[in-house]
Amino acid sequence: MRPFEQRAQTIIRRLPPHALAAEIGVLRGQVSECVLQNTDASLIMVDSWLPSDQQPERYKATKDQHAFDPAEIVSKHKREALARVHRFRGRAQIKEMSSVEAASQVEDCTLDLVFIDADHSYEGVREDIAAWFPKVKASGWIGGHDYQNPDARFCFGVDRAVDGWIEETGCTLETDLNFTWWARV
Numbered sequence: 001m002r003p004f005e006q007r008a009q010t011i012i013r014r015l016p017p018h019a020l021a022a023e024i025g026v027l028r029g030q031v032s033e034c035v036l037q038n039t040d041a042s043l044i045m046v047d048s049w050l051p052s053d054q055q056p057e058r059y060k061a062t063k064d065q066h067a068f069d070p071a072e073i074v075s076k077h078k079r080e081a082l083a084r085v086h087r088f089r090g091r092a093q094i095k096e097m098s099s100v101e102a103a104s105q106v107e108d109c110t111l112d113l114v115f116i117d118a119d120h121s122y123e124g125v126r127e128d129i130a131a132w133f134p135k136v137k138a139s140g141w142i143g144g145h146d147y148q149n150p151d152a153r154f155c156f157g158v159d160r161a162v163d164g165w166i167e168e169t170g171c172t173l174e175t176d177l178n179f180t181w182w183a184r185v
Helices: 003-012 030-038 071-088 099-103 122-135 158-169
Strands: 020-024 042-046 092-095 111-116 136-144 173-176 180-184
Touching (some): 020 122, 030 042, 158 173, 158 180
Parallel strands (some): 020 042, 020 111
């Protein structure tokens, strides 16, 4: 199983029938397509698809390769994502904007699951968790990618932000395939 398929499987296992979920950080839409193809869920897909010259400095400081993608690569990623989910138009809602801005457009306690895989800086992950946690229904899931990833290029501030949030909320942390983290609300 490829890494994006592993991430998708961790999402799929946690989705109830007819779920409403959000994926924060879509990139090429591989995880989105896998989730939509294998469930009856509806998915809010959030990505800013910003080129390197518009990325926040905190994200660039992580050295994440995607913080340095030029405009032509970012446009290619966006086109790939849109093409992958085109056939799921009724269930795929694309929001090309910042995570926090997109969260402000979603009602609290309406989502069954949120998956965060965007700005991997400590500040970025904390902001994403803070913005999206209130959107999750009781007994829903919040999670993300690159937790305890031994490759330093990818973990950046994820571990610190997730561990701090877990400590603050008292939620129970679960880990799963491909360095995913999860907490039931």
